[in-house]
Amino acid sequence: MRDTYRNPRTQEASVSPRERSDRTAAADALCVAAFEKTGAPVTGLSLVAVGGYGRGELAPYSDLDVVLVHADDVDPGEAAEQVWYPLWDSGSRLDHSVRSLSEMVSTAGQDLKVALGLLDARHLAGDAHLTLQLRTTMLTHWRREARDRLPELRDLVRARHELLGELAHLSVPDLKEAAGGLRDATVLKALVATWLVDVPHGELERRRLALLDVRDVLHGVTGRATDRVAPEHWADLAPGLGLDGEAAAQVHVRDLGRAITHLSRLTWRRVESVLARPTSPRHARTPALTRLAPGVALSRGEVVLEADARPDRDPLLLLRAAVEAAERDVVLAPPTAARLAREAAPLPDPWPPEARHLLVRLLASGRGLLAVWETLEETGAVARALPEWDRIRTLPHASPIHRFTVDRHVVETCIEAASLIRDVGRPDVLMVAALLHDIGKGGLTEHSVAGEPIARAVATRMGFEPEDVERIARLVRWHLLLAETATTRDPEDPATVALVTDCLVDPETVTLLLALSEADARATAPKAWSTWRAGLVTDLARRVLAAMDVDAPAVDPQPDLPVPAAVRAGGFDLQVEADGDGARVTVLAPDRVGLLADVAAMFALQRASVRAARAWAQDDYAISVWDVADQLVDPAVLRQRFEAVVAGRIDPTSRLRPADTAGLAPTVGVRPEASRGATVLEVRAADRPGVLYLTLAALASLDVMVRSAHVDTLGPQAVDVFYVQEDGAGALSEPRAAEAAHAVRAVLGGDLSVLTPPDHE
Template sequence: MNRSPVPNQRAIIDRRLLAGRIAELVAEHGDKARPHIVQALKEALDAGRAELTRRLCERPSAGHACTRGHAFLIDQLVRVLYDHVTADLYPAPNRSSAERLAIMAVGGYGRAEMAPHSDVDIAFLTAQRHTPWCEQVIEAMLYLMWDLGLKVGHSSRTIEDSMRLAREDLTIRTSLLEARYVWGDEALYDEASRRFWSEVARGTERQFVVEKLAERNARHKRMGDSRYVVEPNIKDGKGGLRDLQTLYWIGKYTHQVRSAKELVDIGLLTKAEYRGFRRAERFLLAVRCHLHQITGRAEDRLTFDFQRQIAERMNFADRPGKSAVERFMQFYFLQAKRVGSLTGVFLAQLDEEFAQKSAKRGFFAGFRSRPRELKGYVVHGGRIAAPSDDWFRKDPVRLIEVFQLAEAEELEVHPRTMRQAARDAKTIDHAVRHNARANALFLDLLCGRNDPASVLRWMNEAGVMGRFVPDFGRVNAQMQFNMYHHYTVDEHTIRAIGLLSRIEKGELADDHPRATRLIHKVASRRVAYVAALLHDIAKGRKGDHSILGAEVARDLCPRFGLSDSETELVAWLVLHHLLMSHTAQKRDLTDPKTVEDFVNTVQGIERLRHLAILTAVDIRAVGPGTWNSWKGQLLGELFDLSQERLRLGHARHGRQERVEAKRAEVSKRLGPRSDLVASVGGRLDDAYWIAEPADIAAINLVHYQAAREADHALSIHCEFYEQRGATLVTVIAADHPGLFYRIAGGIHLAGGNIIDARIHTSRDGWAVDNFLVQDPHGRPFMEEGQLDRLKKSIADALANRIDLEPRLAQRPLPHSRSKAFDVDPRIVFDNKASNRFTVIEVNARDRSALLNRLSRSLFEEGLVVHSAHVTAYGERAVDTFYVTDVTGSKITGEARLARIEGSLLVAASDALQAQLEDA
């Protein structure tokens, strides 16, 4: 877009020297010179790329210099090729008027924005069709370029064909828009350029803008429609290079600018915005060049695998609480945010230009709908605008007010006003932050009844949010370098607020029925919204973000205007915002001690209601697919059990009463077969009846009876369990040591992930083991073929028909990119979490058959697993086991605990995985 000269060009490639070398090779080898010429060209290409790689290493953020350098290198090679082909292979000293050929660079090559492995997009322009000399030259050049290993995108058309196709096809029109003369018949290129502007572009400016924006919106939707996804596509993603290029294309098409700098001259960007444009473009181009160099190919996805390497190349360093890669990605998202802001003001300016032109002509010339006044602001066309350029500088509190009014009145903020707000955000100082009216307006916006999330997002884009709430500014564009979180911290927070608003309006009742009821029962809805805003406010700092966040909440809530009791509740929620999800997913909810400990921390119904709501929106705002029916069921069970304890001060029923109530419910479910509760159920102890839900117990009893009647040594039952969004796998077999880890191995071999497991033994020595299983994408197995595969795999594992360890090691990782992260295994023993069991929690890198390896290690250490609970957080898995020794006692000896820890660390280690894979 801005083609300043490439410095020290001959260090990249010396065209005259290369042309002379080719002339020597032709003279020396004659008709057999081709392989020698290709070799000389390859050496020049490799030397040029090496020089540009060296320059990027010296100046790792010099994106423009690197991409211009690669375009220059290709330019010189193309010129040498053309001169060689037309002089030595197909000389035509007396060409006819038809034998005219111009070579144009198009696409990124046309803009002189070429990363190391970008396609070489070339258009051959001819005067007439099917001219033998032109076709020979084009073919010869293409074959030589292919011999060099270049990936060439090419077209060959006459001027007439080019104009006709450009009128019909947006892609071809865009291609011609940024076409750049490289070599050949320059007069032919000039004629094509003149005709393009006079025959294609003139009068179609508005159509081009509409089509380009539609194309952009479709691309955004395809790429996830957020600029804050943690593995962005730097070319096609929202806020990426293609968005900047779209602005340039629109500006060039509507105003015939020759460079992005001229967008300032025509008033579409201010000088400051243009500088932001260039900074964002320079950084994104540099990142793309590093990606190409690292991968050795045209790669535009900034995946976890490469983020750490590029952060190191671009000299980002670790800081307390924030790693180098997180700082690099935060800078990336700030540039993507800048691109979004530029897009808004640019298009608004263009929209006004079109509106003014339309108003000056036609039947309704001079007629425009009248704007209305709202508290000093101008409202017109569904947009609210500041009435003057100095509006915010006169009273910075208006920077909060304009967004609050936009939310309350369901208006958009005019992009020109967004531009003013971004410019004047720096006027928000300590006095404004502690202004009572400003804070009341902010709280009204945060708790707005319409769409607070969208307006908070605009406020954040303008930089007002970070200035008014500096703690939020610290997490602005901050990524979390893991595979669990899909968005930056600020985007995750705003999405959580949006989900809370939708739950309050009843829009998510099907997915969150409990939260939909509870939001209307809490004493203060303000607490719910402020807690959602602040729950991750201290991420990226040195220390526990929950503890630090609670301190921030105690400072901010009184400033926002919350009462002392509201402040204390928000601080408590921020401190414990992970408690409910961790308890539900990592602990055995049928163990009375689990609920007892949870209730001792919660201590009140109001806290429980708010915590349930915050937990739901926090999990769902992590990203698509993170919330599922299994998590909803677990959280619901924990809520119901805890609410009962809090209301009554104790469990409604004692242990024996609970057992009898469960047996009665199962009897009712079984109907005519209710006798199984006594005959089969009598063989199962009280722990079974407390642990298993009534519907699963009913299935188990029927299954157990059928297996015994058929005298089956092994019986496996699989069915889709809709209530939990998983597949229920029940195995009934003669109990023996190692049964659990072998079943787990069989399930893993069939492609299943175990999310929950309960292990029981009947009084006559039969194991009744229940597993909840999902596929690697969190979906249940439902098809008959899948269920049969599960059964066969488990049966083969238990019959020793397969060697489990090597087979399991060969299975692909659930997340192939998990090796990009440092996940050190960690083992936690807890003898206080349960009255009967030792609870062992293993944190490790998620990998195929981790549960199988850990449970085998426990078996080899002489432990009995009574239940297992599996939770995945992207690349990290947390497997929790409730265990005893063979006598049914807890594990207490320090020496034995240390030995078990060592064994589990080996089982969870990357080194063992590597050994198994090698074997």
């Protein structure tokens, strides 16, 4: 029965490898007994375990992958059913098939997944010689055809990685299929079986077995066969793994995934190098070393040390080797990196200029940085030069909008910043600021505040001049300033520009921060630097530079649009244009209280997701531009919706009641410092249809005029900022501002009593 080999202990301090062995032995006994009861012939027929069962790695709820193999001249008859029924009756989950030996070879030749599974074939019962013949034949074919089949396998692995992401960075990691998971570990063993490349066996086995332990505990915690670790499982996994709390469990699993990912990338680079080399025996001699820099050479596509290199006498050797590998986008041999981490002389404090120059070259090397940095991390070399890195290593981001852990995000930011160094006057400052911009994460203090003194200390140790140290520290402190201000404040308001100029002080810092903001956003998620957001941030930076009397391009005010005759007659105009992966909708109508609420209702009723919006007044007319996610939004349908809302034929309030807000309660704040001529309300709420409409409707019910709106969506949260005034007057009084904030808060919390039917006359 299944319980014979299911691990019943889910809260132990550790997982014993003996348990997997016991489960496998129990399953083997079931299979052997079932086969023997059939009375099948002693020769020409064998029961074989394949895949994870063949490797003896059964988890508590694993399937039994078995094949009944028969010689080509042997008819298995009814033996198959006689084997399967007892196994089904035992409660086992069974993945089974019946194949002749020639069918097995033929199928494996056509299907890579079958071929990989048969590399782990293990005899269970019947004709052991037939099983041995199968294993020998499959291994021979695999090695003989490796050069032809490995490109296809590489493509399969890449496609899986692109589809599922990396185990080390996923919010819901897949222990088996994600990059760095058990499937990759199995592929690595198959690569070793080709005899073309090797993998550090001890490192791989240690991480693979530890990941199997995690899967064992996960099965016990969930009570089912699963490889996906949902957020609620971390706390229950920790005791079974002998770890203290869910944070430790996350770090443990992500570290395992990171290590296997690194081994996988390294091995595939070596495979590509082997496939690119001639196969003639005369080219198989020991390759000559090509000298790249003092102490550093290239051998078969990998950066290594020259024979006479003396790491203990050359503190720059580690950085020199890393730079050569990253700039050439080749492998930094892990034994070389490990030796340098172990033996290299420490850098003096402060660093000499050449060390700083090498670090900047490394950070600015582009895509080649990632693999080299991973090698430096795995061998402990990063900690030697930058001990502060441990603060953020394997640290998950709090916001789900981020696709990577903090440390990987920082590396990706450096890669993005490398493409922008021609746009700034101090690329060295930009690259070091990119490296340190999130160094303050992981504590209770806001990370940009916590990161400033750390960045100052690191930059000082690196030997930067005092004014550059302060600039790097300032960039770290305010690295979110341009992006947050541009998306939540009115750039036309002098207070907005003054806020930025007070923080950034000089034009050079503004230019550097603009580049850092772009790199940071691009490294966060593909859509975090949309055309819309890029335009807002760039426009704000230009306004700040203009305020600093810098010779910058002229700052364009909000454009004046021609007013169609229909709008002058009291109607409206609506235009839609495709914009990237969405659409941009421009609405022009006579200005009035409640107009923006009606437009927001139009989008909400159409279930068009508003990613960002801007609104401003032009004489007696209101212009609003809306960035929506749906590229196929139909302008005719939008017009019909808007007309129905304005005419009162549709009551948006009844259709857009707020959903349960228990997960993320709305907050509404008044920001008196943000503007001198208007009252600024900042609204944060769970992003869902109707939030924007309900907010604007609540303001309209109080006869509050929205002079400017700045709408943005950050992951699951909507961040909307409204510059409001009394109709025909200036900023709201304190009591009126408090009343407006209370009304919005109440509506978003579910109390719709403050809303009154809008008057469109």
